[in-house]
Amino acid sequence: MADSTLDSELFVLFDFWPGVARHVTTLPAAFTTAVETAVFGPGEKICIRNSGTGIEGYSTFIYLQVGTQNSANLIAAKDFCVPGSATTPFVVTNNPDANVIVKTGSPFVGVALAASTNAYWNWYWCGGVCPEAHVADLGGNYITDNSVAIGPMSISDCGTGDFMGLSVTGADTEAVIGMAYAADP
């Protein structure tokens, strides 16, 4: 386990991934199901309104491929993933100890919507409010390193349990990937 958690309604994410998102009013079919063969372009982004459950606002998703996930902590909904290859940044992993380019301070973060299989493609939450009206499994607590304060957040190796998690921005070399509206408990 990591050190603490932050509720899905207490933070928003900033999207640094390349390109601009398409506004959509409906999500693709079988939206959370990982697939072996990509059906969208790598890095495709869509933006949709989250309404009814969670924070009212816009959420952005990006289409990514899992590289090699952490065998000790297989990817599940709400897991933070970061790029794992210098030549294919759209291939990501949740493993802070292997196949990660930068585990603390990466500007490129994707939150898994569901379990995945190595080398499979899926959509990931990457910007805006938590899209829990669209993906119920995204509601609830997110892993932090027990340092999050109201204000800018970065992504960090939580140290225990091989999880990437939210952290207070600790240096000018760390990208601010989100804003916390409360400290982690």
Add this chain to the structure above:
Amino acid sequence: MADSTINTAYMILFDRWPGVAKRTNYADMPSAWVTPTVTATYPMGEKICMWNSLRTTILGINGWTTFVYLRLGTQGTTIVAGDLVVPCLATDIYRVSNDATGGTTPALDAIGSPLAAIALSAVTNDYYAWFWCGGVAPTWHAAAVGGTTPTADGVVIGLLGAVTAATGTNETVPGPIAADTTAPIGYTLKDDG
């Protein structure tokens, strides 16, 4: 010359220029759209976003790339494809230069400017051109952007800022983030050198 180099394929830029880029198909762009012109053919600050495919002979990344339409001021070191520029005129935010401290239009904020872009080709002073400002390197659209570009030495995997080269000419180049007053303009997937 700057202090080191990095292959542009390992750089991903953050677009902080005003406005939202239009997603555009390459086929909808006029021929020779990457060639600078003496008169503007697009509104200043116009932004477009296109898919970058791979060329077999140039290292690159499949992904989205964003361009902004800018006007060059007075260049310092002669600009070539891959060179970084930043705003240089307080009364025209879209006028840019690679000249960190000298010349007639030096950079307003050579160290730490959040607004930065990279030339797609050589540009004549006062000409208008599209510049790469976000996403992956547009190696398919402007092959000359492929390959190495100057950096300040010391770039490591992580955030990039606009800085002044430590040696040689007063050139604005990508470099490491040295202070919280330096805005990240992008990310590098590899060290320079």
